[in-house]
Amino acid sequence: MFRPITLRRTLILAAVCSTFLLSACTSEPQVSTVQTSSTENPTAAEWLQSEPDASLFQYEDTLYVADVSWINELELTRGDHLTDVLRQNKDGASFQNGDANLLEKATPIYRTKERNDILIVSTSTGDIRFLRLVEG
The missing domain is CATH 2.170.150 (Metal Binding Protein, Guanine Nucleotide Exchange Factor; Chain A)
Structure with missing residues (x-):
């Protein structure tokens, strides 16, 4: 079983890594594209x-x-x-x-x-x- 200090460090390290990954994913400029779907010919x-x-x-x-x-x-x-x-x-x-x-x-x-x-x-x-x- 983990010692309390090791478990706490592991949780903190996991939280820091998660925060870093999430912020890295959203730091890029986001380009939104709109796709349209149609079953009719274009006008x-x-x-x-x-x-x-x-x-x-x-x-x-x-x-x-x-x-x-x-x-x-x-x-x-x-x-x-x-x-x-x-x-x-x-x-x-x-x-x-x-x-x-x-x-x-x-x-x-x-x-x-x-x-x-x-x-x-x-x-x-x-x-x-x-x-x-x-x-x-």
Whole structure:
């Protein structure tokens, strides 16, 4: 059995070590991240909140976004004409089908022959590819 002085020293040493460990863990600046979970496709308002410079287009209640680097590396062929941009709308909260936040009204939108999740937009400066944003 422990002698009373040894037990007291052990308890004090354990308390000091615990205090040191706890204070060491909290002395670092804490960065909080907020994760959101969704079972629905993102909205224009949600996307623009996290990516304010994104170029968006909405078609059939589905949002499409430009400037996704890996889709620019794909070999894609412009397919049939799908629709035109109906409105230029910079307010993500009121986005609806046919709206684009950066594309001009009447800009033609095409399907691709190879993929159903990518659209090709024809502009005066060249084609822009848009990827469908879906929860998955």
